[in-house]
Amino acid sequence: MDKESQKTTVRIIVGLIVVFIIFSIGRYTGERSNNISSRDVPIPEGVNVTDKQFEPFWKVWNILSQKYVSATTTDTDKRIWGAIEGLASSQGDPYTVFFPPEESKMFKSDISGNFEGVGMEIGIKDNMLIIVAPLKNSPAEKAGLRSGDKIIMIDDKSTIDLPTDKAVKLIRGPKGSKVKITVLRDGSTTPIEKTIIRDIIDIPTIQTEMKSNDSGIVSEDKSVGLRNHGIFIIKLFSFTAQSPDLFRKALREFVESGSNKLILDLRGNPGGYLDAAWDMASWFLPPGKVIVTEDFGGKRENIVYKSKGYNIFTKDLKFVILVDSGSASASEILAGALREHGVATLIGGKTFGKGSVQELIEITGDTSLKVTIARWLTPKGHNLSNDGLVPDIEVKPTAKDIEIKKDVIMDKAVEFLKK
Numbered sequence: 372m373d374k375e376s377q378k379t380t381v382r383i384i385v386g387l388i389v390v391f392i393i394f395s396i397g398r399y400t401g402e403r404s405n406n407i408s409s410r411d412v413p414i415p416e417g418v419n420v421t422d423k424q425f426e427p428f429w430k431v432w433n434i435l436s437q438k439y440v441s442a443t444t445t446d447t448d449k450r451i452w453g454a455i456e457g458l459a460s461s462q463g464d465p466y467t468v469f470f471p472p473e474e475s476k477m478f479k480s481d482i483s484g485n486f487e488g489v490g491m492e493i494g495i496k497d498n499m500l501i502i503v504a505p506l507k508n509s510p511a512e513k514a515g516l517r518s519g520d521k522i523i524m525i526d527d528k529s530t531i532d533l534p535t536d537k538a539v540k541l542i543r544g545p546k547g548s549k550v551k552i553t554v555l556r557d558g559s560t561t562p563i564e565k566t567i568i569r570d571i572i573d574i575p576t577i578q579t580e581m582k583s584n585d586s587g588i589v590s591e592d593k594s595v596g597l598r599n600h601g602i603f604i605i606k607l608f609s610f611t612a613q614s615p616d617l618f619r620k621a622l623r624e625f626v627e628s629g630s631n632k633l634i635l636d637l638r639g640n641p642g643g644y645l646d647a648a649w650d651m652a653s654w655f656l657p658p659g660k661v662i663v664t665e666d667f668g669g670k671r672e673n674i675v676y677k678s679k680g681y682n683i684f685t686k687d688l689k690f691v692i693l694v695d696s697g698s699a700s701a702s703e704i705l706a707g708a709l710r711e712h713g714v715a716t717l718i719g720g721k722t723f724g725k726g727s728v729q730e731l732i733e734i735t736g737d738t739s740l741k742v743t744i745a746r747w748l749t750p751k752g753h754n755l756s757n758d759g760l761v762p763d764i765e766v767k768p769t770a771k772d773i774e775i776k777k778d779v780i781m782d783k784a785v786e787f788l789k790k
Contacts, residue, residue, distance in 0.1 A: 428454070452738065460534065464743050465495035466729050468536045472737040477543060478536070488543040489550065490572040491516060492641035492699070493535055494725060500530040500538055502554070503723055504639040504697030507575045507608045514565045516554065517773075518639055518697030518723075523562060524553035544569045558770065575608040577617045579624055582785060602788055603628050606636040610643030610701040615650040622654060626683075632788045636693045638719060638780070642700025645676070645728075652705050653679035655690070655714045661750040662708045665728060668746070690715040691784045694762055699723035707749035707760055717762035718787065719780045726755025 432450065452471040459469040470478050490509025491502055500522040505511035522530050525541040542550055546569055553564045582602045603625040607618070625633055642648075645663075652662045658680025665674040684690075692706045692715045703722050709715040728745040747755045764787065766780045 455734075455740075459740065459742070462743075464727075465535055466727055466741065467743045468534060468741045469734075470536065470739045470741065474536055474540060475737060475739045477540065478731075478739070478741070486543070487546050487571055488569055489514075489552075489567045490570070491542075492697075493522065493538060493542075494699070494723070495535055496723070500533060500535070502697075503699050503725070504641045506572065507639070509572060510567045510570050514567045515563075516552070516565060516567075517556065518695060520554035520556055520563075522552060522554050524551070524564075526551050546570050574611060576611055576614055577608065577621055578606045579621050580604050580606075581628060581630070601628065601630045602632040602634060602785055603630045604634045604636060607640055607702075609640060610645075610647035612644060612647070614643070614647040618647075618651050619654075622683075631687050632689045634691050634693060634781070634784050634788070635715070636781075637698045637702040637706060638693050638695040639697035640699070640702040641697065641723075642702055642725065645701060645704065648701040648705040649676050650679065652708045654681045655684055655688075655709055656680070656712055657682050660712055663704045663750070664748040664752075666746045666748050666754075667744065670744075688714075689788050691788060692717050693719045693780055693784055694722050694760060695720040695780070696723055698760075699725040703755045703760055704747055704749075707753065707755065710760070710763070711750045711753075716764065716787065717760065718764045718784045719762050719766055721761050721765075722755075722759035724756055724759030726757075 435450075449471075452469070456469045456471070459467050489511040490506040491511035492504050492506070494501055494503045502511075502516055502518060502520045502522065504518045505516050522538065524530065525533075525538060528541060530538060542552070544550060548569050549566055550569060551564060551566045553562050555562055580603075582604060605618070605621045605625070607614070649662055656662070656678035658678055660678040662676045662678055665676070667673060690709070692709060694702065694706055694717055698706065698719075699722065703724075703726060706715070706717055706722070710717050726747040727743045728747065729741050730744050732740045732742065734740050749755065753760075764783060766783045768777070768779050771777075772779050
């Protein structure tokens with residue numbers, strides 16, 4: 372490759388990598404999706420890439436071409452994708468990821484809401500691959516995997532320095548196939564190995580129930596007579612496009628029950644659409660109250676999301692939100708806003724701390740870049756990515772509680788509301 376060709380290739384690579392972000396109308400706490408053509412993208416102003424800076428790159432390129440034993444690694448596209456993956460990971464952010472063709476197709480399938488796998492949200496915390504939350508009734512939940520479990524092996528591959536996108540690729544697979552996942556659980560030094568049969572995953576959304584004033588027996592009686600004693604529970608599993616409408620119907624059911632005691636269970640809810648959290652918070656807050664701020668770190672003006680002012684509840688409402696280490700993203704936005712405005716009390720465990728905004732940008736026709744573009748701040752300016760949310764009343768289930776399936780967090784919430 373002559374020097375002029377090298378310069379041209381440098382410009383192509385950099386042009387593929389550095390793109391301007393154009394925002395779409397829909398806003399997510401997880402991903403946004405955009406299409407940006409990579410043809411004729413110039414090197415942006417202020418980016419000075421010299422031949423000398425790229426000398427080590429081309430030296431390695433040539434050595435691999437001349438000496439590496441496997442002929443398949445001469446695939447030019449594969450090398451370029453690998454270089455861009457390295458550039459994305461150099462940001463040190465586990466949520467900024469470049470997807471080559473196969474991975475890009477898989478990711479777009481994932482965010483459509485129906486896919487084949489084991490059904491769990493994973494992330495990186497303290498440089499460890501961790502289960503944010505297994506989905507309700509998923510193979511992962513049925514196998515006994517829990518929020519906070521640290522994944523140390525997937526089949527026979529170690530997860531040390533394994534990016535989340537690579538881990539997802541290993542865990543995903545066709546319905547009926549098996550994957551072996553080895554985890555470490557807090558309080559134990561003995562690895563737990565689970566062989567899980569993959570299935571089609573449909574993301575659940577919501578369920579409701581009423582607890583009577585006794586020891587927590589679920590009652591179908593939702594009459595006005597339960598007003599001073601009955602506790603209405605909404606369990607929200609995810610923030611999907613359908614969640615606001617389903618939540619509205621659940622709130623109507625709550626109002627019709629005659630109860631003034633409400634528990635919103637966000638445990639194990641890994642998040643989803645910002646629009647859903649925004650809409651839900653608006654049922655409890657007057658117009659103009661800040662719900663969350665999208666902080667772009669000075670790259671552009673922040674966006675402040677304020678209540679739409681549906682607020683239908685009076686100060687007579689007694690409201691508890693349950694959270695744990697599996698509550699992330701949109702769950703933290705909703706819980707943080709309602710707690711800081713004095714509407715709800717948080718009970719449970721510290722939340723995951725996933726307060727970043729990603730945008731999905733098409734780089735070529737079959738590749739894409741998921742890049743962190745902003746951070747979520749609570750109404751009082753707390754950066755959710757830094758520390759998550761510490762509940763007002765912390766409750767930590769013991770190993771015995773979990774073994775006998777005693778829900779001490781729910782019990783504490785019921786006790787709190789009865790007072």
